Amino acid sequence: MTDLTPSRRPGFSFSLTADWLRGLHRVDQIRHDTLVSLVTGWADDDTRDDVIAALDDLAKAMQSPREGELDALVEAVEGAASMDYPQQEFGLADALRLRAELDAVIERLARFNPSVVVPGQRGAA
Numbered sequence: 001m002t003d004l005t006p007s008r009r010p011g012f013s014f015s016l017t018a019d020w021l022r023g024l025h026r027v028d029q030i031r032h033d034t035l036v037s038l039v040t041g042w043a044d045d046d047t048r049d050d051v052i053a054a055l056d057d058l059a060k061a062m063q064s065p066r067e068g069e070l071d072a073l074v075e076a077v078e079g080a081a082s083m084d085y086p087q088q089e090f091g092l093a094d095a096l097r098l099r100a101e102l103d104a105v106i107e108r109l110a111r112f113n114p115s116v117v118v119p120g121q122r123g124a125a
Contacts, residue, residue, distance in 0.1 A: 007101055012094065014101040016108055023105040030086040041081030050080040 007013035011028035041051045054077040061073050077083075090098070103118070110116035 008097065009094070012088065012090070012098075014098060014105050016105055020108050020111075023102075023109060027086075027088055029088045034083060034086065037083040038077070038081045041083075047080060047082070051077070054080040 007015065011026060013026050015024045015026070016022070017024060038051070041047045054073070058070070058073040058077055061069050106116075107118045110118050
């Protein structure tokens with residue numbers, strides 16, 4: 001199915017799943033920053049052993065994860081590698097573009113829910 005919400009910046013965008021039942025928020029920069037933080041921690045002699053131990057614990061848990069365990073182990077890796085919060089700054093141009101993309105996603109997600117007021121359409125009062 002063709003993406004009806006194409007973005008000028010797909011790596012930082014809103015779009016729809018193929019079935020139009022869910023929205024997608026893509027932020028490639030967060031993945032990039034996460035990997036750079038992980039490798040930076042790995043490369044630091046003072047933290048390498050802590051990062052490796054945290055990654056080993058996470059790898060073991062992946063074989064048969066228990067509820068809540070993965071979140072704690074991922075947080076341990078983030079802590080050992082001194083990772084920042086996953087966030088990305090953006091300016092006005094990106095804010096306006098993202099709003100337009102998100103409005104298009106909301107319009108399609110709300111197509112079977114007439115009580116949702118969608119910008120640019122008449123909805124329930």
